[in-house]
Amino acid sequence: MxxxxxxxxxxxxxxxxxxxxxxxxxxxxxxxxxxxxxxxxxxxxxxxxxxxxxxxxxxxxxxxxxxxxxxxxxxxxxxxxxxxxxxxxxxxxxxxxxxxxxxxxxxxxxxxxxxxxxxxxxxxxxxxxxxxxxxxxxxxxxxxxxxxxxxLKGYQPPxxxxxxxxxxxxxxxxxxxxxxxxxxxxxxxxxxxxxxxxxxxxxxxxxxxxxRVRRLPPAFAQLISTLAHAPLVAATDDGPGLASGTGLQIVLLSPGPFNETYFEHTFLARYLGITLVEGKDLTVRNDVVYLKTFGGLERVDVILRRLDDVFCDPLELRSDSTIGVPGLLEAMRAGNVMVSNVPGAxxxxxxxxxxxxxxxxxxxxxxxxxxxxxSSWWCGEAAAQAEAMGMLSEAFVMPTYPRSPGEPRLGMERGLQPLDQWRDRIAEAPDRYTLQAPLxxxxxxxxxxxEGGCGRIGxxxxxxxxxxxxxxxxxxxxxxxxxxxxxxxxxxxxxxxxxxxxxxxxxxxSQGSGAVPLAARTGLAAPTGSRPLAVSSRAAENLYWAGRYAERAENTVRLCRQILGSIESNDETDDGTLNMIGQLAQWFGLVPAQTPSPQASLRVFERNLVATLADVNSTSGVVQTLASHARAANEIRNRLSNDHWRTILAARNDFHDAMSAAACPSGTPGGREGAYDRSQVLAALEHLSMQLGAISGAQGDRMSRDEAWRLVFIGRHIERLGVLSLFLEVAERSGALQSRSGFDLLLHLFDSTLTFRSLYPGRTDTAALVDLLVLEPTNPRGLYGVLDRLREKLAQLPTGATGQSRVPLAELLPPASALPSRTVLCEADRSGRYSTLAALCDQLGGRMAKLSDEIGGRYFSHAGVAPETDLP
Structure with missing residues (x-):
């Protein structure tokens, strides 16, 4: 050819x-x-x-x-x-x-x-x-x-x-x-x-x-195979010994989400099947590198590095580095870890x-x-400098060493430089400059x-x-x-x-590429064991919050849809229900703090609600929750399927686009301040609700039942129990439970309307409501059932590096059997209010907040908090 x-x-x-x-x-x-x-x-x-x-x-x-x-x-x-x-x-x-x-x-x-x-x-x-x-x-x-x-002078890599x-x-x-x-x-x-x-x-x-384009995957298979066969000398309790190369812990060390190529770091970690870490996720003990995981410290054998050399070890390189691993070079010299590529190239x-x-x-x-x-000439050599200066007007001036912050860009990024501007600089510090012939x-x-359909091939x-x-x-x-x-x-x-x-x-x-081999052909012995993907403390935190944000988004979107629906049929909406709507909207940041209550002005309330939904810079509400969910998911992207990740992005992006189209701020053609298309807003919320359902399905059905999944599950259920308790408490305290519209709104918020109608046809009494929304263990949103399922998953968590003297998390929550019965919860006081029910919801919400703090301190920040016996 x-x-x-x-x-x-x-x-x-x-x-x-x-x-x-x-x-x-x-x-x-x-x-x-x-x-x-x-x-x-x-x-x-x-x-x-x-x-x-x-x-x-x-x-x-x-x-x-x-x-x-x-x-x-x-x-x-x-x-x-x-x-x-x-x-x-x-x-x-x-x-x-x-x-x-x-x-x-x-x-x-x-x-x-x-x-x-x-x-x-x-x-x-x-x-x-x-x-x-x-x-x-x-x-x-x-x-x-x-x-x-x-x-590293004298260092011999594995x-x-x-x-x-x-x-x-x-x-x-x-x-x-x-x-x-x-x-x-x-x-x-x-x-x-x-x-x-x-x-x-x-x-x-x-x-x-x-x-017949040649394929790329074999090169990636070769890379992971090379790393997995690192000939390390392992430190054991009995002394040094040859590591077999089986089940090595391989991590990809990234500077973090603000690095310019962070997408590639997460992509490679997922594609290669290794753990993505940052410097703060690693620690060196006795010249061995360890990963701070959810369950304690795990030894790291191989580090695929995406961190610049000088930032790798603040003890021996740049002391101001906050993204490196103190002691990393000493661990390398001891032969206990392979770093790829070796710093110093x-x-x-x-x-x-x-x-x-x-x-x-x-x-x-x-x-x-x-x-x-x-063709290049290093001006640090006198002969090369003399030759280069003769062609300075035609050559590119390149920095010999990496450009320091604040220095001007050189080379092809700026094009050919005028002779007079560079002759004196080069003479002053010739070793810092290299000249290259134009190419x-x-x-x-x-x-x-x-835009006119007249595109060209440029x-x-x-x-x-x-x-x-x-x-x-x-x-x-x-x-x-x-x-x-x-x-x-x-x-x-x-x-x-x-x-x-x-x-x-x-x-x-000219030849077909043929089938891609299952493994790279290296001639090296195949590993005889494997090691599950470790969950670093940072990844654990993001998994936990990915669950919480996904659940929060579902509940907030459901609340928005019900608020707009209740406003639309305001003739049937009593003051108690409007009071409940106003309190919940303020609590979830769906309207600005100064927004008039629904009772004062339904039109102004709805307009502010829609404006917040359409504001991409909003610091609360649906937009902020979707953005936070995407950020947390991005940190654990190597653990998510492509469909899962794409659905998370689509939920955020599609809702932004739909709300931009639905809301017509002043200054747009045909628009006026505060104008919006109500049907489009409802359609955007409905579409988002379907996408969040897909995300929930991916979290529940597409993840292996390992520590990562349990963290997502726990995050979801802590959020669910806290939010649903709040819904029920506000409904009781606002008086919404005393009306049909408030009763129906609460069932919708618990996503239990159809179930209630099938189990209790024609009933609108509090006892039936408490049965389904609080006591029924088979209801995925029944408070007592959520509590018991949460305790079950908490009991499966590892003790953790700092948890030997700590009370198991499951014991920090009472079992549902120890909580008030139907009779007690449905007992009304003289004013007809269910104070015990409201107090229970308040207690459960407080327990979830304290439990979340305890999980963070125990597993994410590893704070040395005194052992608890209960979460009052």
Whole structure:
């Protein structure tokens, strides 16, 4: 499949000819990935468009909209530290980046060679340092780089491999492929590459199959296999011994949700089946790393790191790091944990190293580099500086070391720099600057939609990142595809932070890929055991609150629907019921504090209710609960099915969209202040209620019955018991129980209307109500039944690291059999009020609040609270 040939075009209306007419020319001097110099489509693109068929702008707009919608539905994000508001949605181009079979053969061999060389450099620099002694690598470039870790000099990693993954950024020119950067510290992009593939291959399924695109999953299987076979020396009670590699505890260490690529961290943890942790989740005891789990401390054997080197250990590196693990380097030196990649590879990312790589390759591998690198001159060497200064007006000025906060951006992110602005700076601190020869990036086609239906095929500068994964035996597997990044329109700087986009990368093949093997072929012994996914204390807290927020959202939405329904039929709604509605709306933050009561003005009350529902910045009510639920779920995303996660996002996003359409604030066409479509509001709440029911089903039916599920269950039932007790207490104290409308409202809020009518046809007495809403054990929302089921799950929780002297949680709540009977609860006082019933509800609500605090202190923050005997 020659990459420079073109297919014949049959007629003016063929897909290839239409693509040619839609495509804009690329800037002069840049390789056109779409067309040959004579203007005909390259063979791969001609095939792609031929299979695609319909190239009318309207059809491509529909596909592009579907891609954007799926990104939103999947919650694919890229955080930018400069953004002060929400996370930024991931930007994915419609068309894939096509790599021919012949080009990939060169890339694959070259990437594996450079990964081998990088690992050999690491072994030498942290070992005998022959490269420094022979002058093949300047000591100033190594020792002066903050990525060199002096505490690890002499360190020998498990198995002798410093790197398990490595990435290389490549530029395509008329002369082939050129390496422009190495990524050895925490190579990012593999997760985004797979997510891009899942989305784009679905849009172009026929083309994906016809063009025999190579698959990505084997590289991920190789990565987890390599990590799972870490040859560790385990510390045991009897002394050191060889760890068998079975059932190793593997975690992915992330800086946390504010990191720019946090989506990828959660994606990889879920896809690889490992525990996602932050630095505060780990602790080091006696040179062994432990995970602070819900049930106590569990040893960690392997850490897949996404935390920058200098932040890893505040004891030996940056002392101000609050996201690292104190003592981590000492645990590494003791051989008790493998960290992937080993901290200290950052100096290999310096652009200055490119000029030294050919000589190093000959010295360490006795090989010539397959993939050339961009021409670079490190100004820290006098001879190189003199040569570089002669071409300063044409070259890019690059930072030799990572940019410090507040320093100006250099290199291709800013374009060519004027000579006069840099000559004095370089002369003052020459080692800090590296000059690179200009390298024109190739331009790939991308779809540019137009509101008038006249979209065009534009072009953007593109850079390909490829990934090499160690196989555990000294070899490397290169993922057949990669992470292609595109520059923003009219720029040559490829930077996601500056508004760049991404594209799926298709490596074409003349042969079918065949079935993906169940396990990576490493030659290593297969593990003989397994270990369940640990529940860290932080994950436990988010699981617990995911349950609570999901239950809270259901009850709040049900309350909103009933309030609007009661207002609609206000002729049948008495003052007691309106009083109940007003109190509950204020309690749940559904209306601002200064809102008049329903009795004073139903119209103003309803308008404020709808305005709060439509306010995306609301700090209470439905919007805030949905947002909090999504945040908690995002922290435990590796434990949720795709459908579960997507439904959570859809509930939040769909409700926001529906309320935006239903509410018409002033300033919108045809709108007036406070206007809204009541039927649309009710429809939005009904749709949200169905989605919350799906989430409830996913929590109850799609999760393994393990500690994680029990935490969700406990969170739900604590919230349920507290909220339902509040409903019943407010109904009694407001006098709503004395009327038919209040009676019916309460049944609706307990979601028990149909059950009540079937069990007690025609009855509206308090005894029947108490029977179903309080005493009936089979009612999923009966207070006594909820209490007993909660006590049962509390009894199944582990004692915990601090809980040996603590009273079991189940004993902090009385059994339902010890609570007041029907006779006592239904006994009215002289004023006709059921004070015992109201007091019981108040007591249960208070117990739930204190129980929640006790769970948090005992299992999440591990606070040393004095043992309780009861929760009064």
């Amino acid at each position: 020659p990459s420079q040939s073109s297919l014949p075009l049959d007629g003016l209306d063929s897909p290839a000819s239409m693509a040619g007419r839609l495509a804009l020319p690329v800037p002069a001097g840049h390789l056109d990935e779409l067309r040959l110099p004579d203007g005909t489509l390259r063979e791969a693109w001609a095939r792609f468009f031929s299979v695609l068929g319909d190239l009318h702008p309207e059809a491509l707009d529909v596909r592009a909209a579907a891609v954007a919608r799926q990104i939103r539905d999947n919650g694919v994000t890229y955080n930018v530290y400069a953004d002060q508001s929400e996370t930024r949605a991931w930007q994915l181009e419609l068309f894939p980046f096509l790599v021919s079979e012949e080009d990939w053969a060169v890339i694959e061999a070259g990437a594996a060679q450079r990964a081998t060389l990088a690992n050999a450099i690491m072994a030498d620099i942290y070992g005998p340092q022959t490269l420094l002694a022979k002058g093949l690598l300047p000591p100033g470039l190594v020792y002066g780089h903050p990525g060199y870790m002096r505490p 198995g002798g491999s410093f790197l398990q993954t490595m990435a290389m950024d490549l530029v395509h020119t008329e002369n082939g492929w050129t390496v422009i950067a190495h990524r050895t510290e925490t190579p990012s992009g593999m997760g985004y590459a797979l997510e891009n593939r899942l989305i784009i291959s679905g849009q172009f399924a026929d083309a994906f199959r016809e063009m 950052g100096f290999l990312e310096s652009p200055a190293i490119h000029g030294f790589m050919p000589g190093i390759a000959r010295a360490l591998l006795d090989e010539t580099l397959i993939l050339p690198a961009v 024109p990036l190739s331009h790939m086609p991308c779809w540019e939609p137009d 072009s953007r500068a593109a850079m390909l990142r490829v990934f090499a994964v160690a196989d555990g035996n000294g070899g490397w597997q290169v993922m057949p595809g990669g992470f292609t990044r595109l520059a923003p329109p009219n720029l040559e700087a490829v930077s996601m932070q500056l508004g760049g986009t991404s594209a799926d990368t298709w490596v074409l093949s």
